[in-house]
Amino acid sequence: MLRWIVAVCALMLALPLSVSSARAEDGYDLWLRYRPVEAGYTIPATSIVSEGSTPTLTAAAEELKRGLTGLSGKAIDTGTVSDNAIIIGTPSSSASIAILNPDLTKAGEEGYVIRTTRLNDKPVTIIAANRDIGVLYGVFEYLRLIQTRQPLTNLNIADTPKVKLRVLNHWDNLDGSVERGYSGTTIWDWWKLPDVRHPRYTDYARANASLGINGTVLNNVNSKAVSLSPAYIQKTAALADVFRPYGIKVYLSARFSAPIEEGGLKTADPLDPAVRAWWKAKVDEIYAAIPDFGGFLVKANSEGQPGPQDYKRNHADGANMLAEALKPHGGVVMWRAFVYSHEKPDDRHKQAYDEFKALDGQFADNVLVQVKNGAIDFQPREPFHPLFGAMPKTPLMMEFQITKEYLGFSTHLAYLGQYYEETLKADTFAKGKTGNTVAKVVEGAIDGHTLTGIAGVANIGMDRNWSGSDFDQANWYAFGRLAWNPQASSRAIADDWARMTFSNDPAFVAPVVDMMMTSRETVADYMTPLGLHHLMDTGHHYGPGPWVDNLERADWNPVYYHKADINGIGFDRMKTGSNAISQYTPKAAKAWANPKTMDERYLLWFHHVPWDYKVKSGRSLWDEVVITYSKGAADTTAMRNRWASLKPYVDAERFDAVATNLMIQEREAKWWRDASVAYFQSVSKRPLPEGYAPPEKTLDYYRSLKFPYAPGN
Numbered sequence: 001m002l003r004w005i006v007a008v009c010a011l012m013l014a015l016p017l018s019v020s021s022a023r024a025e026d027g028y029d030l031w032l033r034y035r036p037v038e039a040g041y042t043i044p045a046t047s048i049v050s051e052g053s054t055p056t057l058t059a060a061a062e063e064l065k066r067g068l069t070g071l072s073g074k075a076i077d078t079g080t081v082s083d084n085a086i087i088i089g090t091p092s093s094s095a096s097i098a099i100l101n102p103d104l105t106k107a108g109e110e111g112y113v114i115r116t117t118r119l120n121d122k123p124v125t126i127i128a129a130n131r132d133i134g135v136l137y138g139v140f141e142y143l144r145l146i147q148t149r150q151p152l153t154n155l156n157i158a159d160t161p162k163v164k165l166r167v168l169n170h171w172d173n174l175d176g177s178v179e180r181g182y183s184g185t186t187i188w189d190w191w192k193l194p195d196v197r198h199p200r201y202t203d204y205a206r207a208n209a210s211l212g213i214n215g216t217v218l219n220n221v222n223s224k225a226v227s228l229s230p231a232y233i234q235k236t237a238a239l240a241d242v243f244r245p246y247g248i249k250v251y252l253s254a255r256f257s258a259p260i261e262e263g264g265l266k267t268a269d270p271l272d273p274a275v276r277a278w279w280k281a282k283v284d285e286i287y288a289a290i291p292d293f294g295g296f297l298v299k300a301n302s303e304g305q306p307g308p309q310d311y312k313r314n315h316a317d318g319a320n321m322l323a324e325a326l327k328p329h330g331g332v333v334m335w336r337a338f339v340y341s342h343e344k345p346d347d348r349h350k351q352a353y354d355e356f357k358a359l360d361g362q363f364a365d366n367v368l369v370q371v372k373n374g375a376i377d378f379q380p381r382e383p384f385h386p387l388f389g390a391m392p393k394t395p396l397m398m399e400f401q402i403t404k405e406y407l408g409f410s411t412h413l414a415y416l417g418q419y420y421e422e423t424l425k426a427d428t429f430a431k432g433k434t435g436n437t438v439a440k441v442v443e444g445a446i447d448g449h450t451l452t453g454i455a456g457v458a459n460i461g462m463d464r465n466w467s468g469s470d471f472d473q474a475n476w477y478a479f480g481r482l483a484w485n486p487q488a489s490s491r492a493i494a495d496d497w498a499r500m501t502f503s504n505d506p507a508f509v510a511p512v513v514d515m516m517m518t519s520r521e522t523v524a525d526y527m528t529p530l531g532l533h534h535l536m537d538t539g540h541h542y543g544p545g546p547w548v549d550n551l552e553r554a555d556w557n558p559v560y561y562h563k564a565d566i567n568g569i570g571f572d573r574m575k576t577g578s579n580a581i582s583q584y585t586p587k588a589a590k591a592w593a594n595p596k597t598m599d600e601r602y603l604l605w606f607h608h609v610p611w612d613y614k615v616k617s618g619r620s621l622w623d624e625v626v627i628t629y630s631k632g633a634a635d636t637t638a639m640r641n642r643w644a645s646l647k648p649y650v651d652a653e654r655f656d657a658v659a660t661n662l663m664i665q666e667r668e669a670k671w672w673r674d675a676s677v678a679y680f681q682s683v684s685k686r687p688l689p690e691g692y693a694p695p696e697k698t699l700d701y702y703r704s705l706k707f708p709y710a711p712g713n
């Protein structure tokens, strides 16, 4: 027994890092694990020279210390200039940086340079920036180089973000629940704020800063006016204090009718002087508590939320009223274009464009219009939103969904970086020019906007691994990286993420990245093949519900979107149908106009097609639908097998967690396939293609399934 204890103690002393790593491999550390590098990779860093003491520079030095110590396996501390020192700072905070006088023109306001050079005849690496926050971003970049095992000699890197506001949107409610959240309850402990400041808030800020995310909207777009009450402003201010050193501003979703609910006024009419005065005073009150408050996000006249149209005013009237109050403080309004009001029975695809396009040029200069990636609602595949490129005088902010409301919650593996890239790379042909991609619209590059933004609906909750699953962390990561540079490659981002999160072994990285890159297509195949959309079950959006036809509004029903009958399937958005296609520039529209030549992954989004129609493969559309559903389901089996083969490279806890999710995904993909095939077959009345198994259960069985406690609803 004694021998055994001695042996264990010796092991613990010898391997302090791996003992702690065994405990910590539960996903909490995200991509900032900083585990020791393998022998053979050298980190030429002996000490950290940080001559500034602002909170941001302190955070940068601490992160570098934590990172280098973990990665090198030996304590690396702050010190003075010596061989292989890492010198961090700005020319004004650091005498050493001032002496070296690096060219910081490419670093811009938030960027950095990383260079190997010599000081006092000693080889050193500098991480320099114009502002403190750039230093912190540079530190994370330097650590990423190590984490992904890149050479650290002859460094000469300069980078700066291409988008100004890189913001998470938390759809978090004050009662602790998260709308469309699949990773536990909210991380904001509203009840105990402002007094209790959990360490998790700091780790949240570190993770976001590591990606360059510089803003966070704390509360749900379906907001409560009480978020603007004095007590909640104090709570918000406490979070702002924690995030400030990490360059993250806080924003709030503002309920348009707050002047009534919080202010006791009779109206929230944006042109009413008393309403305007209320907002001005409210904004002044917020800034007194949070001097760098970012501004408001607003969901107005959408899904029953109050808005300016309640007073026969338009979106610009509403946004500009708030913009006027925020302007003296440097705040902005992010006004959402996700609108489909109760009065408008037209194709929902068209409504945002119809309401907003005409307002181009009418918004104040501190307003951004925040537009979802597609015109319906974060479906597994959507063509880009027709507003991109259509409002040249207005900064359009991209809204992606990171949480997977429509892609299998947090138990299905779907790497959204590939989806974001697909949207960002799409050509709007704005101004008739090739190459005017969505990314360029978002960057403001086409029309010279300097106020630019990109938002992601967060997938962060109290789950130990933050995002509900290990692979969902990749979607947070990819969002941040693409917000910094919308033209980055999602494959390269996946590669970095896999290395930082799991392992640098090429035998692990290559297959995992391949799996990630095809995973979203797989989900689209087994849920919504060939451009089908909005087929999920009511309310919670979990699982298939293509048969649903009983909801109050026509455009809440899946049958409205697929329009399947005995003859064919698909939504005609051509001239012969809703003509939503006309909202795209002629060149963009051309890509989808001809079913014979178009990318068939969008076929049924734009066209109503007979079941007998011959698709490019030479098969009938009916056969193709069944075969694509089946392929999607089969691909989940392949994913599960692939992961099983990677067991040697992954710690047991995370390996098992991912394996369990892949098992769930495989089962649910089959359910999606079987239920959808059963339903569409009941409509098309056609036999299944040869060799394709009939659904395991009856259509009635699939229709009978109920999920009263599905999360996020």
Ligand code: BDP
Pocket: 179, 180, 221, 222, 299, 303, 338, 377, 378, 405
């Ligand atoms: C839909 C969600 C709903 C959101 C809404 C929105 O189902 O929960 O409130 O979008 O974006 O995707 O406002």
